[in-house]
Amino acid sequence: MASRSSAEHKLWMRNFHPSSPGAPRLVCLPHAGxxxxxxxxxxxxxxxxxxxLAVQYPGRQDRRLDPPAESVEALADELFSVLDPQDDTPLALFGHSMGAVVGFELARRLxxxxxxxxVFFASGRRGPSRVRSESVHRRDDAGLLEEIKKLNGTDLALLDDEEMLQMIMPALRADYxxxxxxxxxxxxxxxxxxxAMTxxxxPRVTxxxxxxxxxxxxxxFELLVHPGGHFYLAPRQRAVNAQIAEYLHRVAPRTEAQA
Known part of the structure; x- marks a missing residue:
């Protein structure tokens, strides 16, 4: 599948569970931080x-020493380089928040x-044509943390751990x-x-x-609206997973040869 080495592919794409032969592939792109x-x-x-396949961006967890990407386009270029465009496995993308923007640029390249x-699932993000002036990345650490707490997507206990903050803040600011x-x-x-899912x-997406x-x-095009805030997909995980599975079954059905 990978156009780069297998080791580099695993660096970017994490496969937590085995799949059946012929199963459609879903590449999932995380939010900022x-x-x-x-x-x-x-x-x-x-x-x-x-x-x-869950994407592991540089600058966090086991990749915390890797420099964060400089732009959405550069990040999409990197991801494109580890996906083989000649592979005919049914492919879908799911991106949440920042991941939706990265997914859009990756989809364009593919x-x-x-x-x-x-199918491309764009979650928790406005369409690229809707431009809004934002400057959270220019705030001091306290201001950036205030935004994170407002969105309620991070375990608040982690934000009270000074050592953990030192580890996550550079990547978080770079992502914003x-x-x-x-x-x-x-x-x-x-x-x-x-x-589109929202x-x-x-508070960030109408x-x-x-x-x-x-x-x-x-x-x-289809718009799916769930009850909840920016991270609606955490409490609505079962419903979201069911919608993803149902849609993939419709647009990427398994053939008898694959089953």
């Missing part, structure tokens, strides 16, 4: 019918290389800078189906902003 382990429950729920996507300075460049719309009380993902594809 997030890591591959955020998607362990998704992998556990969907295996073995779906092969879940489609440009002739690698069709079964990366996504807040991103601007959609010129290029065609995606051709794959896009499913929480109805997300329903209309989530719906604007429809502008980014010439394919089918």
């Amino acid at each position: 997030g890591s591959a382990s955020f998607y362990f429950p998704v992998s556990a729920a969907l295996a073995p019918e779906v092969e879940v 489609e440009a290389a002739g690698r069709p996507l079964a 800078r990366l996504v807040e300075t991103y601007q959609r460049g010129p290029g065609p719309r995606l051709s794959c189906p896009v499913v 929480g109805d009380a997300d 329903i209309d902003e989530a719906r604007s993902w429809a502008e980014e594809t010439s394919g089918a």
